[in-house]
Amino acid sequence: MLSSEEQSTKKWTNFLLFALFLQIAAWSYEAYFNSTAINSVIFLNLNLSDQFASLFDKFSSLVLLLSFGLFLITRVASFLLVPVAYGLALPICTMLLHSSFAYEFALLTGAARFGLPLVLYLFYKNQEKGWGIDKRFLIRFFICLTFVGHGIEALMEHPKFIDFLIEGFALLFGYELSEAYAVHLLTLIGAADIVLSISGLIKPRVSVYLFMTAWGFITAVCRLMYFQWDGIFPMLLRSAHWALPAFVVYMILQQRKVSEPWKIWKAVKG
Amino acid sequence: MKNILIIFVTLLFSASAFAGVNSKKIQMVQHLRVVWHEDPAHEAYIMWTTDKYKIKSYLYYDTVPRNGDLKKYRFKNNAKTKPILYTLDVRHKAKLKKLKPDTMYYFTAVTNGKKSKEYHFKTAPVDKNKTFKILFGGDSRSDRAQRIEMNKLMSKMFQEDPNILALCHGGDYIANGLSWKQWKAWLEDHYHTATKDGRMLPIIPTRGNHELASPLFNDVFARPGGIFKRNYFRTRIAELSILTMNTNISHSGAQKRWLKKTLKKAKKDSKWIVANYHRPAWPGVKKPGRAKKHWVPLFEKYQIDMAFESDGHVLKRTVPIYKNKEDPVKGIVYVGEGGLGVKMRGPKDRWYLRGSGYNESKHHVMALEVSPKQMTYTVELPDRKIFDKMVLKRRRR
Numbered sequence: 001m002l003s004s005e006e007q008s009t010k011k012w013t014n015f016l017l018f019a020l021f022l023q024i025a026a027w028s029y030e031a032y033f034n035s036t037a038i039n040s041v042i043f044l045n046l047n048l049s050d051q052f053a054s055l056f057d058k059f060s061s062l063v064l065l066l067s068f069g070l071f072l073i074t075r076v077a078s079f080l081l082v083p084v085a086y087g088l089a090l091p092i093c094t095m096l097l098h099s100s101f102a103y104e105f106a107l108l109t110g111a112a113r114f115g116l117p118l119v120l121y122l123f124y125k126n127q128e129k130g131w132g133i134d135k136r137f138l139i140r141f142f143i144c145l146t147f148v149g150h151g152i153e154a155l156m157e158h159p160k161f162i163d164f165l166i167e168g169f170a171l172l173f174g175y176e177l178s179e180a181y182a183v184h185l186l187t188l189i190g191a192a193d194i195v196l197s198i199s200g201l202i203k204p205r206v207s208v209y210l211f212m213t214a215w216g217f218i219t220a221v222c223r224l225m226y227f228q229w230d231g232i233f234p235m236l237l238r239s240a241h242w243a244l245p246a247f248v249v250y251m252i253l254q255q256r257k258v259s260e261p262w263k264i265w266k267a268v269k270g
Numbered sequence: 271m272k273n274i275l276i277i278f279v280t281l282l283f284s285a286s287a288f289a290g291v292n293s294k295k296i297q298m299v300q301h302l303r304v305v306w307h308e309d310p311a312h313e314a315y316i317m318w319t320t321d322k323y324k325i326k327s328y329l330y331y332d333t334v335p336r337n338g339d340l341k342k343y344r345f346k347n348n349a350k351t352k353p354i355l356y357t358l359d360v361r362h363k364a365k366l367k368k369l370k371p372d373t374m375y376y377f378t379a380v381t382n383g384k385k386s387k388e389y390h391f392k393t394a395p396v397d398k399n400k401t402f403k404i405l406f407g408g409d410s411r412s413d414r415a416q417r418i419e420m421n422k423l424m425s426k427m428f429q430e431d432p433n434i435l436a437l438c439h440g441g442d443y444i445a446n447g448l449s450w451k452q453w454k455a456w457l458e459d460h461y462h463t464a465t466k467d468g469r470m471l472p473i474i475p476t477r478g479n480h481e482l483a484s485p486l487f488n489d490v491f492a493r494p495g496g497i498f499k500r501n502y503f504r505t506r507i508a509e510l511s512i513l514t515m516n517t518n519i520s521h522s523g524a525q526k527r528w529l530k531k532t533l534k535k536a537k538k539d540s541k542w543i544v545a546n547y548h549r550p551a552w553p554g555v556k557k558p559g560r561a562k563k564h565w566v567p568l569f570e571k572y573q574i575d576m577a578f579e580s581d582g583h584v585l586k587r588t589v590p591i592y593k594n595k596e597d598p599v600k601g602i603v604y605v606g607e608g609g610l611g612v613k614m615r616g617p618k619d620r621w622y623l624r625g626s627g628y629n630e631s632k633h634h635v636m637a638l639e640v641s642p643k644q645m646t647y648t649v650e651l652p653d654r655k656i657f658d659k660m661v662l663k664r665r666r667r
């Protein structure tokens with residue numbers, strides 16, 4: 001029999017697995033029906049044929065789904081290394097494509113996406129050790145990289161973020177935000193992303209990670225608002241951005257023995 | 271924040287440029303080019319590169335050939351010099367104003383006594399009855415041999431058809447917009463577009479995603495759009511308005527407001543309106559850019575004649591599209607996708623590329639001929655075959 005603590009840890013680990021499933025579904029969809037940065041690198045940088053590049057995309061899409069399915073059946077941790085490798089390959093290829101590392105933060109912004117399967121791999125490789133302090137730190141580290149990456153992009157006035165803000169204000173408040181105000185707001189958001197994620201890395205606070213969960217969720221869902229149905233997979237792709245901070249909140253509460261969700265406010269104050 | 275970063279980097283590299291060049295001897299005038307922005311009937315930028323700062327730089331020009339005899343030129347312009355970011359080279363920029371429309375201008379650039387060969391270019395007409403042609407194309411970034419081939423093709427077209435005025439380049443000139451080495455190669459290759467007797471093909475520049483936010487794009491093309499508008503601008507040639515936009519910045523903010531205002535103006539003062547930008551709204555390969563959400567509704571509302579897109583490395587033409595559907599009356603045709611020196615992609619199937627549309631893996635140069643009664647769009651392939659021809663009649667707006 002599992003203790004209640006072990007049971008809830010299992011539930012939350014399954015929650016992370018579910019987030020990974022959403023992410024893999026999105027990766028697979030994009031690779032199968034659209035084209036990826038890996039495709040472009042194969043075609044342009046490696047100078048192989050377009051058909052081969054497209055075939056590689058379709059193949060990797062199937063391998064991603066298959067490896068995750070096999071993991072669910074066998075619980076062999078090594079299958080999780082496939083999404084880790086894929087999650088690393090995507091930002092590296094994006095960087096190679098633009099040939100300019102100064103303007104490309106894909107490796108930072110994508111950290112949660114390869115970090116999520118990596119921490120799950122480490123957990124399942126040595127399950128009896130549970131979610132030890134090293135893995136908890138690693139989760140916070142990947143969250144930090146992702147938020148810092150997005151924070152830098154926000155400070156650099158990423159045009160897509162400006163458009164999201166302007167469109168979001170128009171939809172939610174019926175107010176046309178000027179580009180200058182959107183840029184100011186983006187600077188604040190970028191600074192907050194960086195400060196909060198670093199402070200969370202140093203000292204995990206429930207309030208900080210609750211905020212990051214909410215913000216990670218909002219920024220993922222805003223894709224749906226902006227692109228409508230085309231935004232479903234970009235939204236799912238960002239599941240790690242809210243799932244990992246939510247998991248950290250659970251970990252902190254569990255450490256403080258706060259088992260009832262409604263007592264969360266107590267933990268926030270503490 | 272971004273501005274502070276840019277100023278810091280600028281100062282850093284400018285200082286290194288000053289420090290490194292004093293002992294060097296100036297070399298020849300390189301990378302001569304003619305750049306057009308908003309009013310090519312009356313204004314043009316003549317730009318070039320040398321390698322020494324603190325020098326006197328002039329452009330001598332006239333409406334008749336003077337074969338480089340500096341005393342004979344009627345006009346002289348003090349060129350502004352500026353060290354090019356991250357490099358030891360210097361950019362020279364002569365802004366020619368109050369030019370006569372539809373007139374050939376002959377020029378020689380002189381820097382510290384070293385002079386260039388005499389080249390010439392023709393200003394744009396203002397006469398509404400004049401027939402002229404503009405070349406369009408994009409993506410010349412990663413196959414230099416092919417780029418030179420395409421430039422030679424443009425030179426042949428230019429040589430044969432004096433109605434050709436300029437090249438509207440849709441962006442992704444080079445792979446890394448921060449690499450001056452790559453820009454230099456592109457600028458050297460651009461000489462291949464000139465005619466045998468030295469007529470230069472002016473460039474109407476567009477920022478592509480490979481130009482990033484690089485300041486070198488502005489160094490090379492004299493900051494199109496000016497200080498406040500970030501590389502989006504309208505080029506007016508007689509009855510034609512080319513609206514060049516920047517898909518590397520916000521699509522919904524100031525640029526969209528400008529687009530709306532400019533379309534309103536163009537509706538009144540231009541018979542023909544075309545849009546030109548890098549990332550496609552109706553792509554042949556990738557996913558649609560944000561132009562689809564923010565600009566296409568305005569294109570449809572103001573009934574522009576057609577849109578030129580780049581980035582995908584295919585040759586495409588869409589069916590006439592209006593409100594996400596094929597509409598032969600109100601629909602807008604989107605063409606291009608860039609094939610001036612890149613490896614071409616295999617075609618993908620999209621609903622808007624069937625029927626009268628197509629999606630092909632072909633290097634190409636597009637030409638738009640504007641005459642009083644119609645516009646004729648043609649696509650020429652490297653083997654000199656005309657692959658596509660489409661006649662556009664005046665739209666009701």
Ligand SMILES: [Fe+2]
Pocket residue numbers: 442478479480548580581582
């Ligand atoms: Fe591009």
